[in-house]
Amino acid sequence: MATTFKDKVVIITGASNGVGAATAALFAEQGAKIAAFDIRDPPAATSDSKIEIKCDVSKEDEVNTAVKQVVDKWGTIDVLCNVAGIADQFQRLTDTTNDALNTIMGVNFFGPFYLMKAVIPHFLAKPGEVQGEGYMTQLPKKGAIVNVCSVAAVRGAAAGAAYTSSKHALLGLSRNTAWMYHRDGVRCNVVVPGGILTNIMGNSGGGARGEHLDPVGRAILQGPQSVIPAVTMPADTANAIVFLAGADSVNGAEVSIDHGWTVA
Numbered sequence: 001m002a003t004t005f006k007d008k009v010v011i012i013t014g015a016s017n018g019v020g021a022a023t024a025a026l027f028a029e030q031g032a033k034i035a036a037f038d039i040r041d042p043p044a045a046t047s048d049s050k051i052e053i054k055c056d057v058s059k060e061d062e063v064n065t066a067v068k069q070v071v072d073k074w075g076t077i078d079v080l081c082n083v084a085g086i087a088d089q090f091q092r093l094t095d096t097t098n099d100a101l102n103t104i105m106g107v108n109f110f111g112p113f114y115l116m117k118a119v120i121p122h123f124l125a126k127p128g129e130v131q132g133e134g135y136m137t138q139l140p141k142k143g144a145i146v147n148v149c150s151v152a153a154v155r156g157a158a159a160g161a162a163y164t165s166s167k168h169a170l171l172g173l174s175r176n177t178a179w180m181y182h183r184d185g186v187r188c189n190v191v192v193p194g195g196i197l198t199n200i201m202g203n204s205g206g207g208a209r210g211e212h213l214d215p216v217g218r219a220i221l222q223g224p225q226s227v228i229p230a231v232t233m234p235a236d237t238a239n240a241i242v243f244l245a246g247a248d249s250v251n252g253a254e255v256s257i258d259h260g261w262t263v264a
C-alpha cells in the first residue's frame with residue numbers, strides 16, 4: 001500500500017458518488033484521513049480515519065460548520081478537493097432561468113469559493129516560511145487544493161450556458177488562488193474532465209440517459225460538428241486529483257482527462 005498521504009487530512013466534497021467517491025477511495029488507500037462532505041445523508045458509521053458530514057456546499061454557514069468539525073476532530077487540514085457539482089440540461093442563455101443559473105453557480109462556483117475561504121486560513125496558520133531569495137527561494141508546503149472543472153471551463157461547446165459559466169468562473173478563481181497564495185505554500189490546481197461515466201445528469205434533476213436535455217442546445221453541441229470523444233471513468237479523474245494534491249511543485253495547472261477533447 002502506498003503511503004504518500006498517510007495521516008494527511010483530506011476534505012472531499014461530493015464524496016458520496018461518482019468522482020468524489022472514487023477520489024475518497026484512492027486517498028484512503030494511501031492512508032489519508034478523509035472528511036467526506038455531501039448533500040446526501042451520510043451513512044451512520046464513521047471511523048477514526050473517515051468522517052462523513054452532510055453539507056450543502058452552496059450554503060456558506062453549512063460549509064463553515066463542516067470545516068470546523070474537521071479541525072475540531074483532527075486539528076488541521078492538508079488537502080481540499082472541490083468535487084461536488086451539478087449539470088445543466090444544455091440550455092442556451094435565452095432558455096436559462098435566473099433560478100437555474102443561481103442554483104448551478106451556487107454549487108459549482110460558490111461552493112468551492114466558500115470551501116477555499118474556510119480552509120485556506122487553516123493552511124496559512126501552519127508553521128513554515130519562505131527560505132532564501134531569488135532563484136534559490138524555497139517555498140513552504142502548507143496545503144493543496146484541487147478543483148474539478150470540466151472541458152466546459154475551457155470550451156464553449158461542451159454544456160449549457162449555466163454550467164459553462166460556472167466552470168469558467170471556477171477556473172478563473174483557481175488560477176487567481178494559485179498565484180495569490182503561491183509564496184504562502186498553498187497550491188491550487190484543476191482537473192478538466194471530459195465526459196465521465198457517472199449519473200451526474202440524473203443527479204442534477206434530468207434523465208440518466210440524457211432524455212431531458214434541451215433539444216436545441218443538444219443539437220448545437222452534439223450535432224454533426226461535435227468533437228465529443230469517448231467517456232472516461234471516475235477513477236481516471238480521481239487519479240489526476242490525487243497526483244495534483246501530492247505534486248509539490250505543480251501550481252496553477254490544468255490537467256485534462258478527456259481523450260484529447262480539449263485540443264480537438
Ligand SMILES: NC(=O)c1ccc[n+]([C@@H]2O[C@H](COP(=O)([O-])OP(=O)(O)OC[C@H]3O[C@@H](n4cnc5c(N)ncnc54)[C@H](O)[C@@H]3O)[C@@H](O)[C@H]2O)c1
Pocket residue numbers: 013014015016017018019020037038039040055056057058082083084085086087107148149150151192193194195196197198199200201203204234
Ligand atoms: N460526469 C461528467 O461527465 C463530468 C464531466 C466533467 C466534469 N464533471 C464534474 O465532476 C464533478 C463530479 O461529478 P460526478 O460526475 O461525479 O457527479 P455525481 O452526480 O456522480 O456526483 C456528484 C456528487 O456531488 C454531490 N452534490 C451535489 N450537489 C451538492 C451540494 N450542493 N453540496 C454537496 N454535495 C453535492 C452529489 O450528491 C453527488 O454525490 C462535478 O464537479 C462535475 O461538474 C463531471
